[in-house]
Structure formats: C-alpha cells, structure tokens
Amino acid sequence: MVGKLKVFNTLTRQKEEFHPINPPFVGMYVCGPTVYSNVHLGNIRTFLSFDVINRYLRHIGYNVRYVRNITDVGHLTETGEDKISKKAKLNQLEPMEIVQTYSNDFHNVMSLFNTIPPDIEPSAIGHLMEQIAMIRKLIEDGYAYESNGSVYFDVSKYNKKHKYGALSGRNMEDLMSETRELDGSDDKRNPLDFALWKKAAPDHIMQWKTEWSDGFPGWHLECSAMSTKYLGEEFDIHGGGMDLKFPHHECEIAQNVGTYGKGGAHYGLHTNMLTVNGQKMSKSLGNSFLLHELVSGDHELLNRGYSPMTVRFFMLQSHYASTLDLSNEALKAARKGYVRLANGMRLMEKMEWKEDEGTLNEQQIHQINIFCENCYHAMNDDFNTALTIGHLFNIVKKINSLHNGQLKFAEIDQNTFNKMKDTFLRFSKDVLGLKVERNVNYQSLVETILGEYKDAKYNRDFERVNKLRAELKAEGIVIKDMKDRFEWVFEE
Numbered sequence: 001m002v003g004k005l006k007v008f009n010t011l012t013r014q015k016e017e018f019h020p021i022n023p024p025f026v027g028m029y030v031c032g033p034t035v036y037s038n039v040h041l042g043n044i045r046t047f048l049s050f051d052v053i054n055r056y057l058r059h060i061g062y063n064v065r066y067v068r069n070i071t072d073v074g075h076l077t078e079t080g081e082d083k084i085s086k087k088a089k090l091n092q093l094e095p096m097e098i099v100q101t102y103s104n105d106f107h108n109v110m111s112l113f114n115t116i117p118p119d120i121e122p123s124a125i126g127h128l129m130e131q132i133a134m135i136r137k138l139i140e141d142g143y144a145y146e147s148n149g150s151v152y153f154d155v156s157k158y159n160k161k162h163k164y165g166a167l168s169g170r171n172m173e174d175l176m177s178e179t180r181e182l183d184g185s186d187d188k189r190n191p192l193d194f195a196l197w198k199k200a201a202p203d204h205i206m207q208w209k210t211e212w213s214d215g216f217p218g219w220h221l222e223c224s225a226m227s228t229k230y231l232g233e234e235f236d237i238h239g240g241g242m243d244l245k246f247p248h249h250e251c252e253i254a255q256n257v258g259t260y261g262k263g264g265a266h267y268g269l270h271t272n273m274l275t276v277n278g279q280k281m282s283k284s285l286g287n288s289f290l291l292h293e294l295v296s297g298d299h300e301l302l303n304r305g306y307s308p309m310t311v312r313f314f315m316l317q318s319h320y321a322s323t324l325d326l327s328n329e330a331l332k333a334a335r336k337g338y339v340r341l342a343n344g345m346r347l348m349e350k351m352e353w354k355e356d357e358g359t360l361n362e363q364q365i366h367q368i369n370i371f372c373e374n375c376y377h378a379m380n381d382d383f384n385t386a387l388t389i390g391h392l393f394n395i396v397k398k399i400n401s402l403h404n405g406q407l408k409f410a411e412i413d414q415n416t417f418n419k420m421k422d423t424f425l426r427f428s429k430d431v432l433g434l435k436v437e438r439n440v441n442y443q444s445l446v447e448t449i450l451g452e453y454k455d456a457k458y459n460r461d462f463e464r465v466n467k468l469r470a471e472l473k474a475e476g477i478v479i480k481d482m483k484d485r486f487e488w489v490f491e492e
C-alpha cells in the first residue's frame, strides 16, 4: 500500500500531489552548508529533514538524484566579507584548509546522525565556469549590469516582466521599504539588486580573473548554476531552511528565469527552525549547540549528554515545517521514546513467526493492518514523521505482546506478521533512519561474566566454568586463571 504523496509546495503555498517531471526519476537540490565553522544542531535539523524526505521518496520507488552543495566561496558576512576568506585570514590558513576542515566536520556529523550522503556534492569553487557563463548570459539578455568591476542582477528590470518576491510573498514596494540602504556598495543601481560577481579588494585571498575584474561570485549564483547543471533547467524539488527563502531562493529563481526562462524547481520545500527558548538557533546569536556538547552534556542548558540517535528521534517527533524548541526536558522525553522504539526494533529483528496455540483473531489482524497502512498515510501527508512515530509505537505494543505471549502468533496469520515486521523495520530503519545504538560497555560486561566464572569455580561447578569459558572464547576473549586472581585477554 503506497497511496498518493502530497507535499506542501512553498512556491504555490499549497499542499499538492507530488508529480515528478520524469518519473521514476526525482531531482532534488538542497542548499548545503557554508563550510567556515562547525555545523550546529539547527543546520543538522534541516539536513536531517531532507534525509528523511530523500529516504521516503526512495522507499516508495522513486529514483532520486539528491544534490547538496558545499558553499566554499561567496557567502558574505553582514559587513560584506567572504566568510571563508575572513576566517582564513584570521587563522593565517589557506581558504581551502578552512573548507576542508569544516567539510570533514560536516561529513562526520552527518554520518553520526546516520544520514545518507547526497549523490552529488558539488562545490561553488568547482563550478566557477558555469557561474561565469550564467553571468555573461544575464548581461547579454539585459538582466545584469557591470559596475566598477562588480556585476549585479537588475531586480527592477526583471520585475517589469516577471515577479520578484513571489516565493517569499512580498512585492517590490515592501522590499524597498525593508531595505534600508545600499549595503556598503554604491555600485548598485537599486538597493535590491544583488551581486553576481564581486570585485575583490587587493588583499582579498580568493579571487579569479574575469572580463569584469579580479573577483569572486555572489552566493546566490552557485545554486542556480549547480542545480541546473546536474538536474536540468527544470527539476523537481528545491529545499533548504525557511531562512533561505529570502533572499537566497528568491534570487536563485530570478537568476534561473533570467537565464533560462524557467524558474528551476517545481516544488519548494522549506524546513522550519530549531529554536532555543523560542529563539532561532544560530551561531551569530551565540545559542548554538555543537555535536560534542550534546553528546557530552557539556553545555549550560543540558544536565546530561544525549546520543545522536536520541537527537535524531527528537527532531523527527515534530513535522519539518513546524518550529522545534530544544530543551533538556524535550531531549529527556525523546530519549525515552527512542529507547522504546529501539527496543522494539531489537525484538522485531530477531522475532520469527512460530506455531503456537490460539485461534485467528480478525480484530487483531485488522488493527495491525491499519497501523501499517497508517505509516504510509502519515508519510504521504507531507512527510509527517511525528504521526509516523505514533503509528510505529502502536506496532511496538503488538511486538511486546507477541514477545511476552499476551498475543499469540496463531491469532495473527503469518502474512500479517510478515507485513508488520517488514513495515515496522522499513519505516524505523530505512525511512526514519533510526538504528539501535550499541552503547553497551563491553569491558563491564566481561567483568560481570568473569564474576560469574569466579563464583562457578569457587563452587566447583565445572560444567558452568567450561560453558562460560567457551562462550567468552567464541567472542574472542580468553580467561586466564592466575594464582590469586582471574584475568582476561583478547585471543591472539
């Protein structure tokens, strides 16, 4: 049972049935990180949401090409400096060292959260030629102009033919009144015009020669160039956090329409913000959580550490388009929920159908079928992971009942059992991307068994002694009987 997938399309502001351009192929582009600092939990929320979207699309049979970029040039600070150049200068490093360090961190963190890597992860610097080609075309078609070595997108000109601001629901007058001044640059004709190419100051580390100047590309351009290169002038999904709607995605659409006459993606998906005490988590506000702070609990707002799977579960407990507030209480509750589900996963993985005493119970069979179908209904409803988890919990109750014998296998037929097992494991592992974390301390486990071994020896229960010795040996651990104590070593 699959049913129809509906998504909330931020381009039309409506929930719509999802129809890819060229099924079963789905092209999805998600704006990736600017690699000048460690990713914080807010960034992770957005990337986790798209991980689940990618996973579910695949689960229901789409062949997804997931492209997520790395911004390694062009993203400016409030004072107009390139973020990576600035950090490189501060630390006396090559910009590429900064890029490598934080790309590595990003990949490590994403892998600890069990996310599937994108199929293509292009970087802005690796696509300068494509960006320069787009600028040339935009100038040729009259949508961009050169001014003192920089090139700007001409928003008012574009707006005469098209609608600038449609995605974020603003018109030019609103935007003009919101924009207080020219952001430190007198080169623009209109404060809303945005840079496609920036002339670099002589001491700016990253710069490239073009007919306009020695400079670097504007941030918005990279995503237009790379999404269309890998997914075509029209593609299915474009995603990112809500905060990227304006100006980043608005500018991308204008660049795409200006260059190709088409706006790029058919569906916009935007995730909502992770907040702390109601305030958006962001590095500049100083309220961000890094992975190591979360795992160790070494943060003023935490009174213990939480594992990546607990945090993944915590994030999936809300819909991606709602805000989510991080707190110690919320994480504590998520830990309980995650453990309940993980115990269900552990039991279900081992559980096999068996013949036992009992008669078919149509009501039980019906309930289990409904729970399974509900998982699809929930995910089909704009990827509602929160509801999906609720349905999985209902299945966990059935798993526990089967395990403790309250529910007999004979009451549900083998097909229903298989369907329940398959649906439960696929949704929790493949779709939600959860896994059972093995944070069991093997040292203390071996010590416990060694204690039993000691008791058995003392009681001269040699059958048990041999059994424990053999069981540990099978795990590659050898017990050594010393004169006055027992020790263990790994078998060589």
Ligand code: AMP
Pocket (backbone or CB within 6 Å): 031, 032, 033, 034, 035, 041, 042, 043, 044, 045, 046, 240, 241, 242, 243, 244, 271, 272, 273, 274, 275, 280, 281, 282
């Ligand atoms: P950045 O590296 O700042 O461009 O951010 C990378 C991604 O993280 C973007 O899609 C942002 O929208 C997203 N993001 C940043 N802060 C948050 C937050 N507090 N909650 C959710 N997503 C966020």
Ligand code: ZN
Pocket (backbone or CB within 6 Å): 030, 031, 032, 223, 248
């Ligand atoms: Zn982007």
